[in-house]
Amino acid sequence: MIVVVTPNPAVDVTYRVDEQRVGTTQRVRNVDRRPGGKGLNVARVLHAEGVRTHSVLPLGGAAGAWVADAVAALGLDATTVPVPGETRTTVTVVDDLTHPTMFGEPGPSVPPGSWSHVDGAVRAALGPTAPDETVALVLSGSLPVGAEPTVVVPWVTDAVAAGVLVVADLSGPSLLAAADAGATVCKPNREELAEATGLPDERDGALDLLRRGAGLVVVSRGADGIAAHALDDVVEVPAVPGVTGNPTGAGDAATAGLVLALSRGADTALALRTAAAFGAAAVLRPVAGEIDHDAAHRFLSALDPTRSPA
């Protein structure tokens, strides 16, 4: 079982309009609503690949109830931790003329007591009463505005103490906190790494996280592929060439591929190839949280890692 914590789940709403124009009243032609947050995308990809997952979701209000129902309808196992306030909504407005516009709510104010319940849910999934042995813990996505970045620490330390692989797909101070706590893998993209560490050079940023305590730093580079930094070694895999489509959720699919491969004992090179293949296979699907299964396995056999000394 792979446990996925989504600290700040969302209702992802897409509005299709005829033409986006500021300052006007626009009739929404089509409304699409789906449960979102990076961790839920990771869990959905793993679930579709036949992996047993368990999601931990702090949820509040009517929007939270909607997410809980939608997650259940997708067949995903989950523990819901009730929080005060309304789970955030993101609204993405699209037309056929220009780029989408995205409005992101900050999310609810989650009190310390609710975070303790998240800790308890993670601990339960690591313990002897869990329905299946937990082999990996994924922490993925933003924290609600105002949350202490150190809320992630007990999740990392409990899992590490239980001998479970921890992949921290976080950003900002919570990424640093996960590294400090000894996460097995930190997996920022290049921009998140630079922003969290304040170091513009990728290798410098990765070394910062490694020296804090991360076991490996995997950096997704979009069209420039993906790299795994250890203290004495960098492994790089190029992106799958010639793939076009919807990049939303590609990073989450890459995280799913990475954790799936590592949890099955793959070496770093194979894990990176799996991440790159899953990311590219997500681009072929119109929505986040899904990958083109056949394409993923075709891409996987075509990719070749390059190992270079640091």
Added chain:
Amino acid sequence: MIVVVTPNPAVDVTYRVDEQRVGTTQRVRNVDRRPGGKGLNVARVLHAEGVRTHSVLPLGGAAGAWVADAVAALGLDATTVPVPGETRTTVTVVDDLTHPTMFGEPGPSVPPGSWSHVDGAVRAALGPTAPDETVALVLSGSLPVGAEPTVVVPWVTDAVAAGVLVVADLSGPSLLAAADAGATVCKPNREELAEATGLPDERDGALDLLRRGAGLVVVSRGADGIAAHALDDVVEVPAVPGVTGNPTGAGDAATAGLVLALSRGADTALALRTAAAFGAAAVLRPVAGEIDHDAAHRFLSALDPTRSPA
């Protein structure tokens, strides 16, 4: 008791952003959520004026549950009619730089069986088992996309048969259907009247509704005041001069003032003055569904009607 039917309630969400720009990702600085739909604004204004109201609300999904909770929290009596799908949301994006942008969802698809339950709720409010004598029925706002405009007919005919004043604050074909069914008052604004009747001249449009069966046609004209058309008579009241602020919901407040005055036996001139005063007093409040009580009563004493032959 005044019964208010809101055929298409909404969650009205306002997002404050730093600067509206198409094609970008925007952090929402502040989220405001309130129960909306024109009928709910009317009910809130009446309730704040000490009038007993009963709202009839077709509601669906998590958004519908949110509206039901919010209406209860406001202390409004209501009958909720469950409908399939999600009650609509409107998202208004504001900044300090330009005009708001409003995105309006179409609303759920309400099947005939649900409309029968709305009919039943209206009929119950008109009957001997109602908690208080119903003196007026207000029908206010849009119908969900795809609803037959004639769904309003039984509400009008049942209320008229029970001797209850019916104010139809509707638009498009449902306004015509309410007139056909003999609504005591049709209350479109000038643009809605022209659009529904296809007649650009206000008097021509009003005569169309009167000949269909409306008892009186009250036309709100924004800054140009408000007029009541009968077959042989037009009464006009100017707008309250020099009032600036937020015009959202001013028309709904005017409807509340109109129905309140008429239900208390006011003549047409006093009812129009009350409508104009309530509309202006709503402009002084930052949100729809509220009026400045003291200002409304100050404005009321200052307004002077002008009666002219048709």
